[in-house]
Amino acid sequence: MDLTVALGCIKTMKEEGHHDAEEYKIGILTRNLFTDVSEISGFPSERKGDVVLYKQEFSWEERERARLEGRKPKPDNTVTIEKPMTSKEIAEQRARGSKLSTYSTCICVPKAYIEEVKI
Numbered sequence: 302m303d304l305t306v307a308l309g310c311i312k313t314m315k316e317e318g319h320h321d322a323e324e325y326k327i328g329i330l331t332r333n334l335f336t337d338v339s340e341i342s343g344f345p346s347e348r349k350g351d352v353v354l355y356k357q358e359f360s361w362e363e364r365e366r367a368r369l370e371g372r373k374p375k376p377d378n379t380v381t382i383e384k385p386m387t388s389k390e391i392a393e394q395r396a397r398g399s400k401l402s403t404y405s406t407c408i409c410v411p412k413a414y415i416e417e418v419k420i
C-alpha cells in the first residue's frame with residue numbers, strides 16, 4: 302500500500318467531519334504485529350512495512366485528571382493503528398450507507414512499533 306491511500310483516507314475523514322481526523326498520523330510498521338487472529342491463522346495480522354494510520358492513546362484516568370487540572374493529558378506509550386481504505390473501498394462503503402474509512406483496528410500497540418512518516 303502506498304502513502305496516497307493513507308493521505309486520501311485522512312482527507313476523506315476530514316471532509317466528512319470525522320470527530321478525530323486531526324489526531325491521525327501516517328506511519329509504517331517496524332515489525333510484524335500478532336493479534337488474536339494471528340494465533341488462529343499463524344500469520345501476522347499486520348506486517349512490517351505496512352502503511353497504517355495511527356493516533357496516540359491516553360488512559361481514561363489521565364484524561365480525567367488532566368481535565369480536572371486544566372491541562373493537556375500526557376500520552377501513553379501506546380497507539381491505536383488502523384489500515385486505511387482505498388478511495389474505491391470508501392466509495393463502496395458510502396454506497397452501502399456505511400461511514401467506515403478504515404479497517405483492521407488494533408489498540409494498545411507499542412509506539413516503538415511505528416515509524417512516523419513526515420509529509
